[in-house]
Amino acid sequence: MKHRLHHPSIAYLSFLILGLVAGAILGSQILGAFTPSEKIPADAVPNFRLMAEAWNTIQNAYVDRKAVNPQLLTYGAISGMVNSLGDTGHSRFLSPVMVQQERNLSRGLVEGIGAEVQMKNNQLVIVAPIDDSPAQRAGLKSGDVILKVNGERVGGLPLEQAVGLILGTPGSTVNLTIFSPGTGRSIDYTLVRARITLRNVKWLRLPGTTAAHVRIASFSKGVGEDLRKALKSLQQEKLTGLILDLRNNPGGLLEEAVKTASQFLGSGNVLLEKNAKGEVTPVSVRPGGLALAIPMVVLINGGTASAPEIVAGALQDARRAPLVGEKTFGTGTVLSPFPLADGSALLLAVEEWLTPAGQVIWHKGISPDIPVLLPPEVRPLFPEAEKEMTAAQLRENKDEQLLRALDLLNRPVRATGL
Numbered sequence: 001m002k003h004r005l006h007h008p009s010i011a012y013l014s015f016l017i018l019g020l021v022a023g024a025i026l027g028s029q030i031l032g033a034f035t036p037s038e039k040i041p042a043d044a045v046p047n048f049r050l051m052a053e054a055w056n057t058i059q060n061a062y063v064d065r066k067a068v069n070p071q072l073l074t075y076g077a078i079s080g081m082v083n084s085l086g087d088t089g090h091s092r093f094l095s096p097v098m099v100q101q102e103r104n105l106s107r108g109l110v111e112g113i114g115a116e117v118q119m120k121n122n123q124l125v126i127v128a129p130i131d132d133s134p135a136q137r138a139g140l141k142s143g144d145v146i147l148k149v150n151g152e153r154v155g156g157l158p159l160e161q162a163v164g165l166i167l168g169t170p171g172s173t174v175n176l177t178i179f180s181p182g183t184g185r186s187i188d189y190t191l192v193r194a195r196i197t198l199r200n201v202k203w204l205r206l207p208g209t210t211a212a213h214v215r216i217a218s219f220s221k222g223v224g225e226d227l228r229k230a231l232k233s234l235q236q237e238k239l240t241g242l243i244l245d246l247r248n249n250p251g252g253l254l255e256e257a258v259k260t261a262s263q264f265l266g267s268g269n270v271l272l273e274k275n276a277k278g279e280v281t282p283v284s285v286r287p288g289g290l291a292l293a294i295p296m297v298v299l300i301n302g303g304t305a306s307a308p309e310i311v312a313g314a315l316q317d318a319r320r321a322p323l324v325g326e327k328t329f330g331t332g333t334v335l336s337p338f339p340l341a342d343g344s345a346l347l348l349a350v351e352e353w354l355t356p357a358g359q360v361i362w363h364k365g366i367s368p369d370i371p372v373l374l375p376p377e378v379r380p381l382f383p384e385a386e387k388e389m390t391a392a393q394l395r396e397n398k399d400e401q402l403l404r405a406l407d408l409l410n411r412p413v414r415a416t417g418l
Contacts, residue, residue: 051077072161075344079158087349090333090362095160096343097167110196111170115140116250116305117163122156127329128248128303130198131217131382134191140178141376142248142303142329147186148177170195182376201226203234204383208391211241211409213402215382216260219252219307224259231263231290241409242296243402244315247325247380251306254334260307261314262286264296264321270314272354273334280354296321297405300368301380305329312366313355322369322408325401332361370408372401 040048055073062068079093094102101111114133115126124146129136146154149165166174172193179186200223203214212234216223234242244264261270262285269282298321300312309328315321334351353361374380381399395403 075160076158078340078344078346079160082346082348087333090331090335090347091349092159092347094337094345094347095164098160098163099339099343099345101167110198112167112193113174113176113191114194114196116303117146117159119159119162124154124157124159124162127305128250130196130250131202131215131248132199132384133196134194138189138191139379140189141180141182141379142301143181145179145181146176147179148175150175151177168193180376201230202383203230204386205237205239206243206406207386207389207394209241209406209409210239211243211406212237212239213243213245213383213386215245216249216308218249219256219260221253221256223252223256224263227260227263228290234294235290240295242291242294243299243405243409244296244311244321245299245380245382245402246304246308246312247299247301247401248303249305249308250303251308251331254307254310257307257310258283259286261311263289264291264315265289265318266292268314268318269356271310272356272358274352274354276350282356295409297408298323299325299380299401299405300328300366301326301374301401302329304366306331309361309366310353310355313359313361316366316369317355317357317359323366324370324372324405324408325368326371326373327367328361328365330361330363330365332363370404372404374399374401 055077058073059068075093075095082091082093085091110130110133113135114130115135116128116130117124117126119125126135126140126142126144126146128142129140146162146166148154149162152165154162154165166176168174170193173190174193176189176191177186178189198218198220200217200220201214202217203212205211206213214227214230214234216227258270265285266289268285270285271283273281273283275281296315298312298315300308300323304312304325305328309331312323312328316323332353333349334353335347336350338346338348340346355361355366359366375398378398378400381397381402386394389397397403
């Protein structure tokens with residue numbers, strides 16, 4: 001019997017939260033009845049013997065005895081196996097602590113500094129800070145590189161080991177040395193770890209306009225329903241335009257991405273799923289969307305990864321809304337979790353996502369229809385910061401992506417209204 005790997009309860013989008021960790025959220029069902037065999041295949045015996053030889057050599061001969069940690073040796077070996085696949089930043093090994101953090105994230109809870117990261121070219125790179133997190137308040141940005149944690153270099157470390165250095169109890173501090181490619185400078189930060197409750201859907205009527213700024217911060221469980229509630233509120237306000245802000249959104253659950261895109265599309269597909277055999281399965285739009293006609297613009301940037309890339313690609317292919325901003329991160333695989341005996345897990349890419357028109361997302365990202373770059377020193381403007389603004393203050397803000405989207409909505413458009 002064939003198990004459907006893209007089932008919403010077990011197929012997840014890839015993202016890591018330094019809270020840390022988001023990514024493929026682990027569920028109670030793992031690939032149906034899949035059970036890994038503990039028996040070493042006959043053709044693999046020489047390779048296992050070679051690994052045992054290396055293990056014993058390290059155990060017996062390495063001079064720094066304190067550094068010889070059996071668990072770290074094991075985790076390092078597993079990480080090395082996954083990394084050898086070449087799927088850097090996607091397929092990966094999770095320690096038991098990272099697995100628990102992912103479960104928490106699926107419930108909308110994060111503990112730590114609140115920044116999504118991936119290991120890229122042996123560097124620990126921030127994909128996006130989470131809204132209302134210590135990382136965001138400190139000004140950390142997508143693309144920043146974490147060089148040191150409490151004075152210890154993390155470049156080249158296995159991801160789970162780098163993550164472990166940053167993890168800690170809420171209220172404790174961690175010192176980070178951050179390199180910003182935008183400015184070419186390295187700066188030391190001291191952040192206080194926190195417990196963060198995610199509010200993934202926020203919206204506001206932009207000052208002096210009849211347009212709504214709808215921000216989706218991530219795609220954890222319940223986002224689709226939260227968006228429906230927001231859209232019902234927009235109906236009552238009789239607003240004539242909508243800016244869907246997916247910037248610095250690190251992803252989440254596939255099911256929530258499908259529900260979100262379906263609010264704006266009346267028919268067609270949200271995405272295509274391609275398996276290892278090259279077989280392609282379409283994932284259709286769900287009926288009953290509440291915002292099928294309102295003029296809209298979608299904001300994206302380099303911190304837009306996984307689930308929001310699916311949504312952006314679907315809206316772009318359907319010509320439902322122009323994309324404004326910068327190319328997205330390029331995460332386009334179904335990561336399925338395979339639990340290991342000690343509570344750790346492997347996340348392995350088992351299917352690839354394509355946009356409805358067949359556009360590849362993985363490693364390529366989604367390109368905006370209208371490129372607008374933000375200078376390194378400018379933060380995206382989100383609804384919580386707009387509450388006290390006047391119309392003049394909004395126009396004077398440096399968020400040129402948001403202002404360009406607003407200008408597009410102010411042009412003559414087709415019929416308005418939700």
